[in-house]
Amino acid sequence: MRAALSRVRVLNLREMRVHPGRTVMTVSVVATAACLLVAVFGIAGSVTGSADRLVSGIGGNADLEVSGVTDSGFDESLVPVVAGVPGVATAAPMLRATAGPDRTLLLGADARMAGLGSELQGAVAPATTALATTPGGVAVGPATGLSVGDRLDLGAGTATVAAVLGPDAERLSAGRFVVAPLATAQALTGRPDRIDSILVVAAPGVDAAALRADISEAVAGRAIVAEPSVRAAQSGGGIAVMRALTLSAASGALVVAGFLIYTVTGMAVAARRPTISLLRALGGRQRMIVRDLLIESALLGAVAGLIGSALGVLVGRAAIGSLPAALLQGFEAETEYLLPGYAIPVAIAACVAASVAAAALAARQVHAVSPVEALVPLEASAAGTVRPSLRVAALVGGVVAAVAAFVVATSDAGRMSVLAIALTTIAQVLVCLAAAPWLVRAASTVARVFGAPGALAAATLERAPRRVWATLMTVLVGISMTVSTMGTNANVIDSATASFASLGDVDAYVGPSDPGVFPTAPILPPEVESAVLAVPGVAGVGSWQMAFASLGDSRVMLTGIEDGSTAPPVRSLTDDTHARLLAGEGVAVSRDVARSLGLHAGDHVDLPTPTGVHSVEVLQVVPFFSATSGVVALSMTQLRQWYERPGSTILGVRFEPGADPATVLAGLRAAVPDGMNVYSGAESVDAVEASVRGATVLIAAMAWIVVAVAAVALLNTLTLSVLERRREIGVVRAMGASRRFVSRSVLAEAAAIGLVGGGLGALFGAANQYVNSLAMTGVLGVDVRYDVGSALLLFTAAATALAMVGAIVPAVQASRRTVVAAIAAD
Known part of the structure; x- marks a missing residue:
């Protein structure tokens, strides 16, 4: 081991110090x-981690939670029912809601919370006296910015700050919350005798699974009985989808990095031929030399992983505040940056693994070269070609991967469909490996088009087939990923927006939610509809209500449909289904709900509601943009009665013919109470598009970053090529070639690689986009229409141009070399 470390330090690390530019670019x-x-990892972990921290901080040692089917909770009369179940040691009722214009998290609890031993109970204990002696008093978290005596508007009432909790409360929702006695919280939210959950602590020795079954039987479907962590898990659907897609894009950068390391290692072997020959002559084994190269690559990957991880923390922290509001609907906790413990180790391990794997493939050249052959140019030897047997195996593997990608993409596998995206990348790499000789030949053919400088470039390309193939693949993968990602994003945005196009059929909307956010809460006061109807130019008002609810182990979106409603997914309903749904004969469910519950049209599904379990027929399975959750559409009457949610969460307003929209909108804004939003139907559709676009911004940014990585890789490769051919350049210059001729030969080499890589990248990108569109149909639950359009040429040209930027520096370096310096000994 000591000898190995000495060799790495003296030989390998010295080479890295001698070539700092190469090392820095590879590390970058x-x-x-x-x-x-x-x-x-940081973005996804922050959202789910914040929710988990809040759940554990509130629940303490609770074994189970009885939670409301919807966010309107359930009647407080269930508390003695749950407490009376044998084996229940503590049954602590709690109200959990977002209230007020700032959507502040409000927690209401009573003395029974002491049995939970939670962080919340410990933080509130010092404020118990102040809460008891202050009428309408509440305690606030340390990050709210409020002081004792301040007044706080919580929607249905105004509270007085009786105490500011200490630093121990900062772990709960980032310290931005309000806690009040249960009765006070109910009054402040206008929900008398209603609670949202009952936290249950089992008596010693009682089996939690058996206790859950007993409590479920006691509540008879009027509430959901599960572990406390289920609440946080149910609300992570949108983030889970986003994480899968962004991980796919991030993995592309790792693939490009692997090709770069393959190229760098291969050229390092070529550059170290004298050293390798000397080691072999002194008795060094091929295995030892390869092992040293792998250790060098592992160290490089580890250092790069550490540096990148530090930057990733900064990027993730900055991105948390820009997540679309629709993705965070249903999250009670204030999202704070919480990096999962596995994030940095996994990233470093992935970098080390990719570095070692790529280096291992390139280091095989050491085995293929004998001590005598090591003294001749390696790229001119037989080691520079790919064995026919390997090409055949790669072709078979590529075909298998492509078929598997198509099967996965069309199998309606839900979020698992994103595996098709990774399989397409694997397929294209393997197919290109099988076609390596023809790709190199194509690049040299293109180079010859550029005249005499191109002929020199073609000869250079043909002498280094491995390096050329790896560089081609670097450009190809980067451009292919950009084309497919940007094209798929455009297809998703267009298809998602089209699925909500019916929102534009209404002239205006009035509700407490912003446009682009599902209107799930709160229930509008009855006087709002009266005020809207009294506005001049208003012809009528339609009611609409949506609510998050639990169904099985998932969270779904309930949508109330009434006659004349334009709420999605009305346009997807057949006339018969629409009529039967309005008559209360059944429900329509989205594809992801049907998939998770194994439902088909004609089946029956049991809906747990605050009024008990209702068995209904599934009339139709419909497409619905399910980035956040699936949907269950039912008649408005059933939604209001079964789920005890009278009223509406948003109003659709129809204008009189000939009425001026701007005047009516201004009248609506003046008539509705403070805190109500008024916006047009067109603004609603635009907000949906902006929300979907916002969710894909990070993915698109990653795709362009991969292209930038490809440009750096091309810069690195061509720089090495210039350094490797410095004697050749000196001879050419001595024979009378001008600086311009030399630089043009380098540019011709880059152009050939860029054009071939860009062209193939465009073809693979278009094919990948088709598979991605099929996969996204399964992931998002809405038909994602495949449309290439002119964007294919635009993205290909932009990505190829960016990759070609990497050729400028090597061309300038080559042209500035003097004859004496170029042919001088090392």
Whole structure:
């Protein structure tokens, strides 16, 4: 081991110090991949981690939670029912709601919370006296910015700050919450005798699974009985989808980094031929030399992983505040940056694994070269070609991967469909490996088009088939990923927006929610509809209500449909289904709900509601943009009665013919109470598009980063090519070639690689986009229409141009070399 470390220090690390530019560029590319991975882990982990921290901080040692089917909770009369179940040691009721214009998290509890031993109970204990002696008093978290005596508007009432909790409360919702006695919280939210959950602590020795069954039987479907952690898990659907897609994009950067390391290692072997020959002559084994190269690559990957992880933390922290509001609907906790413990180790391990794997493939050249052959140019030897047997195996593997990608994409596998995206990348790499000789030949053919400088470039390309193939693949993968990602994003945005196009059929909307956010809460006061009807120019008002609810182990969106409603997914309903649904004969469910519950049209599904379990027929399975959750559409009458949610969460307003929209909208804004939003139907559709676009911004940014990585890789490869051919350049210059001729030969080499890689990248990108569109149909639950359009040429040209930027520096370096310096000995 000591000898191995000495060799690595004296030989390998010395080479890295001698070529700092090469080392820095390689580290930069690998670090970029690590940065993206850590950023993705950090974003997803922050959202789910914040929710988990709040759940554990409130629940303490609770074994089970009886929670409301919807966010309107259930009647407080269930508390003695649950407490009376044998084996229940503590049954602590709690109200959990977002209230007020700032959507502040409000927690209401009573003395029974002491049995939970939670962080919340410990933080509130010092404020118990102040809460008891202050009428309408509440305690606030340390990050709210409020002081004792301040007044706080919570919607249905105004509270007085009786106490500011200490630093121990900062772990709960980032310290931004309000806690009040249960009765006070009910009054402040206008929900008398209603609660949202009952936290249950089992008596010693009682089996939690058996107790759950007993409590479920006691509540008879009027509430959901599960572990406390289920609440947080149910609300993570949108983030889970986003994480899967962004991880796919981040992995692309790692693939490009792997090709770069393959190229760098291969050229390092070529550059170290004298050293390798000397080691072999002194008795060094091929295995030892390869092992040293792998240790060098592992160290490089580890350092790059550490640097990239630090950058990823900064990127993830900055991205938390820009997440679309629709993705965070249903999350009670204030989202704070919480990096999962596995994020950095996984990113570093991935960088090390990719570095070692790529280096291992390139280091095989050491085995293929004898001590005598090591003294001749390696790229001119037989080691520079790919064995026919390997090409055949790669072709078979590529075909299998492509078929598997198509099968996965069309199998309606839900979120698992994103595996098709990874399989398409594997397929294209393997197919291109099988076609390696023809790709190199194509590049040299293109180079010859550029005249005499191109002929020199073609000869250079043909002498280094491995390097050319790896560089081609770097450009190809980067452009293919950009084309497919940007095209798929455009298809998703268009298809998602089209699925909500019916929102534009209404002239205006009035509700407490912002446009682009599902209107799930709160229930509008009755006087709002009266005020809207009294506005001049208003012809009529339609009611609409949506609510998150639990169904099985998932969270779904309930949508109330009434006659004349334009709420999605009305346009997807057949006339017969629409009529039967309005008559209360059944429900329509989205594809992901049907998949998770194994439902088909004609089946029956049991809906747990605050009024008991209702068995209804599934009339139709419909497409619905399910990035956040699936949907169950039912008649408005059933939604209001079964789920005890009278009223509406948003109003659709129809204008009189000839009425001026701007005047009516202004009248609506003046008539509705403070806190109500008024916006047009067109603004609602635009907000949906902006929300979907916002969710894909990070993915698109990652795709362009991969292209930038490809540009750096091309810069690195061509720089090495210039350094490797410095004697050749000196001879050419001595024979009378001008500086311009030399630089043009380098540019011709880059152009050939860029054009072939860009063209193939465009073809693979279009094919990948088709598979991605099929996969996204399964992931998002809405038909994602495949449309290439002119964007294919635009993205290909932009990505190819960016990759070609990497050729400028090597061309300038080559042209500035003097004859004496170029042919001088090392």
